[in-house]
Amino acid sequence: MRSPTLSLPPLMKHQKWFLDPKWIIIALIVGFLLVFQVFPLLYLVFRAFFSTGKFSLEAFKRVYTYPLNWSALVNTLVTAFFSMVFGVLIAFPLAWLIGRTNLYGKKFFRTLFVATYMVPPYVGAMAWMRLLNPTVGSMNVFLQKIFNLSSAPFNIYTTGGLIWVLTGFYYPYAFITISRAMEKMDPSLEEASRISGASPFATLRTITLPMMLPSIIAAALLVFIAAASAYGIPSIIGVPGQIHTVTTRIIDFVYIGSQEGLTDATTLAVFLMIIANLVLYLSTFTLGKKQYITVSGKSTRPNIVDLGKWRILISLAVVLFALVIVIIPFVTVALSSITVNLGEPVFSEGNMTLRYWIRIFTRKSILNSSKNSLLSAVMAATFGMIISCMMAYLLVRTKIKGRKIPDFMITVGSGTPSVVIALSLIMAMSGKFGINIYNTLTIMVIAYMIKYMMMGMRTVVSALSQISPSLEEASQISGASWLKSMKNVTLPLIAPALVAGWFLIFMPCFYELTMSTLLYSTNTKTLGYELYTYQTYHNQQTASALATAILFIVFGINGLLNKLTDGEFSI
Amino acid sequence: MSRIIIKDVMKAFGDVVVLNNFDAEFPDGKFVTLLGPSGCGKTTMLRMIAGFEKPTKGEIFIGDQEVSSTKTFVPPEKRDIGMVFQSYAVWPHMTVFENVAYPLKMKKMDKASIKEHVEKVLEIVHLAQYAERIPSQLSGGQQQRVALARALVAEPRLLLLDEPLSNLDAKLRDSMRFEIKEIQRSLGITVVYVTHDQMEAMTMSDIVIVINHGDIQQIGKPTEIYRYPVNQFVADFVGKINFIAATSANGEVQFKNSPQRLPYEGDLKGDVVVGIRPENLRFIKTGGDLTGTLLSKFYLGDVNDCRVEIGGEQVRVIAEPKSFDKHTEGESIQLRVDEFSVFVDTGDEDHMKILT
Structure with missing residues (x-):
């Protein structure tokens, strides 16, 4: 018998290699990331071990034997660990109650908790230091009066206080991860358990929980690393209480400005980077594979567990939770922004004012910073989305070799703590290697892209993978070119995801604090940094007005995204 | 005793009525099929018998027990029912043995008897040698059998099947059809079967209930439904x-x-x-x-x-x-x-x- 493949002309094999535009795209993205992400990070590690020109562990010895650094290390691990534990303990029940039971106001709560994910965490720190200040905190004073206590019950300037605020602002990470996994789980898996004789609680214990375990661990790790690399909260709450963390120490060292300071910062950053990479490895490359994929036959509504006589009680508990964790802090910040004397109640005679609001819209430095933030966030989001779209196309629609390389790099970038990214850029991009973009907005935009681009990419990837390629093929067979098919069929279908992805990059960049703190110059101050300096050094009310304005923007955009995606919007 | 009596059951989701005055009796030990086009309400009826949905109005009895009415509602786990889901719903984190043993574990049966029962039922569905596998190592047809074994292992008074064959390929569907019928006959168990496939309904059922737009169109033996359809819809839908x-x-x-x-x-x-x-x-x-x-x-x-x-x-x-x-x-x-x-x-x- 003759084999038909033998007659293949030898040229055919090579033709594919000639100038496939996909290769050029991959090469461009990889090139960009190599220069601005991989090289700086590698150089950072190199610097830590070769601070004197040759290999030495001197810097490590010096840094890690210094007691203040040691306590910072311990504080970081302890606060991150407990935030992780409490975060998951809050997030799992909430996700279950909202996803699987007849809790009152499920939809509202879901939107609220997802929205808090987009709120800058330092807003929480600002609120809680007003509420639980050991002497004048308004919640402390209130509780003291009600329960007739001799002293304030809480002190926010403690490790416990730090854990409280970190948990309150990082549990949404876990909530979103767990909720999403729960939505993907075929409800008949739980129904099969009920019909086999298991009570709702036994079902939760023996089916739902074990099936969700990989996602729960992934969610836990996410909270851990977010809390460990947080800067806003520990710098506002921790520093006044002499509780240092690795991030605050790193930034202190950089601010010293000397070469030794930079070396010490680098050495500490390596520690943070190792933890982050370890977490990333575990959650993406080990757990990611273990997550059970279940194909559901038809889209049955999940069987709603009737909470019965507990329904009202549990709903009230969730209301209380939302009140304490979300509403009260936000209202506190909003009220601070219109209070003249923070020591007096806002509604007392002559204590209400709009002057701080007028200030944030008139003061030149604030307007300048806002402009910088807006500009760099728009650029980061736009360039980020261009790369995201190309990446999504390569990942979902092609089988081209090497498409996973930039995907991997982008994932690593987003898993790297902000402070490490910024530090590595400072060291590598200030002229030492031919590129000097230090003190420009460009360095800011690049840092933002490395950190937040993945949010956009994931959104587009998931939208595109839900569109069957046959839709594009049907357009091409009808006579439209590839480009026209994209424009007429694919683009309209993924448009909501494009908008959502753009905002998911834009939002965190717009109010970014950590990277900006390291990368700003006199002309490139950002909104986050401006707010932080007002909060810490000048005037808390002005900072509150800025924070409240940011809250309005966050919730406004969140509402817009919900509308655009018919309430399907999730991160 | 496992006849089912459904008295005047109505079900609405919000303003949308999906079932109207469903009134029927499924005799003990019979194979009853709910047949109709998708969206006719047949799955909703099945889920109400299982206890996953509450009727808006009406009563459901299984045997002599009132499982659902305005006053009472027995949750699914207390109804003593076996069920096979369209998506199989085999738990991916358990072995075949653990999947099948689950209902017995819930009954707090001792380990030795669990093993005996599970082995027996795995024998019936021809999966004895797969007991230690995890579901992802099984084909769709085998997962289907795991689901069937799990539904049968606790010797329930009633077996519910929700379009169990719709995800299988044509050949396998043919053989599973006869296998399910054979198992039902030898165990003498009451079966309620939901399908939109008239061939499945005709070959397996003792009684077929044709449903359209939430209304029962006709109840009868397969031959009656086919030869004496009461209206154009039934005549058209069956054959x-x-x-x-x-x-x-x-x-x-x-x-x-x-x-x-x-x-x-x-x-x-x-x-x-x-x-x-x-x-x-x-x-x-x-x-x-x-x-x-x-x-x-x-x-x-x-x-x-x-x-x-x-x-x-x-x-x-x-x-x-x-x-x-x-x-x-x-x-x-x-x-x-x-x-x-x-x-x-x-x-x-x-x-x-x-x-x-």
Whole structure:
């Protein structure tokens, strides 16, 4: 018998290699990331071990034997660990109650908790230091009066206080991860358990929980690393209480400005980077594979567990939770922004004012910073989305070799703590290697892209993978070119995801604090940094007005995204 | 005792009524099929029997136990029911053995008896050698059997099957159909089976309940449903049928668009629709009940599938295969009608079509 493949002309094999535009795209993205992400990070590690020109562990010895650094290390691990534990303990029940039971106001709560994910965490720190200040905190004073206590019950300037605020602002990470996994789980898996004789609680214990375990661990790790690399909260709450963390120490060292300071910062950053990479490895490359994929036959509504006589009680508990964790802090910040004397109640005679609001819209430095933030966030989001779209196309629609390389790099970038990214850029991009973009907005935009681009990419990837390629093929067979098919069929279908992805990059960049703190110059101050300096050094009310304005923007955009995606919007 | 009585059950999701006055009794040990197009409410009925949905109105009894009414509601885990889901719902984090053992574990049975029971039921579904596998190592058909074994292991008083064969390929579907029927017969268990596939319904059921738009259309044995459909919907949904508009008077039905007629002794008068199944029309040489013109013929091997025009209406005829060479297209043809039904003309144009 003759084999038909033998007659293949030898040229055919090579033709594919000639100038496939996909290769050029991959090469461009990889090139960009190599220069601005991989090289700086590698150089950072190199610097830590070769601070004197040759290999030495001197810097490590010096840094890690210094007691203040040691306590910072311990504080970081302890606060991150407990935030992780409490975060998951809050997030799992909430996700279950909202996803699987007849809790009152499920939809509202879901939107609220997802929205808090987009709120800058330092807003929480600002609120809680007003509420639980050991002497004048308004919640402390209130509780003291009600329960007739001799002293304030809480002190926010403690490790416990730090854990409280970190948990309150990082549990949404876990909530979103767990909720999403729960939505993907075929409800008949739980129904099969009920019909086999298991009570709702036994079902939760023996089916739902074990099936969700990989996602729960992934969610836990996410909270851990977010809390460990947080800067806003520990710098506002921790520093006044002499509780240092690795991030605050790193930034202190950089601010010293000397070469030794930079070396010490680098050495500490390596520690943070190792933890982050370890977490990333575990959650993406080990757990990611273990997550059970279940194909559901038809889209049955999940069987709603009737909470019965507990329904009202549990709903009230969730209301209380939302009140304490979300509403009260936000209202506190909003009220601070219109209070003249923070020591007096806002509604007392002559204590209400709009002057701080007028200030944030008139003061030149604030307007300048806002402009910088807006500009760099728009650029980061736009360039980020261009790369995201190309990446999504390569990942979902092609089988081209090497498409996973930039995907991997982008994932690593987003898993790297902000402070490490910024530090590595400072060291590598200030002229030492031919590129000097230090003190420009460009360095800011690049840092933002490395950190937040993945949010956009994931959104587009998931939208595109839900569109069957046959839709594009049907357009091409009808006579439209590839480009026209994209424009007429694919683009309209993924448009909501494009908008959502753009905002998911834009939002965190717009109010970014950590990277900006390291990368700003006199002309490139950002909104986050401006707010932080007002909060810490000048005037808390002005900072509150800025924070409240940011809250309005966050919730406004969140509402817009919900509308655009018919309430399907999730991160 | 596991007959099911459903009394006047109504179910609405918000304003949308999906089931209306469902009133039926499923006798003990019978294979009952809920048959209907998708969205007709059959799955909702099944889920109400299982306890996953609460009826908006009405009562459900299993055996002598009232499981659902305005006053009582027995949750699924207390109903002593086995169920096979459309997506199999085999738990991916447990082995085949653990999956099947689960209902017994919930009954707090001791380990030795669990092992004995599970092995026995795995034997029945031909999975004995797969006990230690995890589900992702099994084919769809095998996962299906795990689901079936899990549903049967606790010897429930009732087995519910929700389109269990719809995710299997055609060959496997055929063999599973007979296997399920065989298991039901040997265990003598009451089965409620939901499907939109009339072939499954016909081959497996003792009783078929045809549902459309949330209303029961007909309850009967497969032969009754097929030979004596009560309305055009049932006739159309179960099997193939030709509809011809006619007028009934003086002991005959007179076709509206042609001078042809058939003798009819039934009670319906006035505007009617005559329904004739394609296999009840036969080509004969002379003295046919109807005459027509052969439009086209398709040789299918076991039958000869023809289109015949009778007085302006296109009619499908399933003729014996030998007839293929005897007639040519365009030829005038005599037809004998073995059996036909007459329905009230509801004016519903939906059914005036040749079903292929």
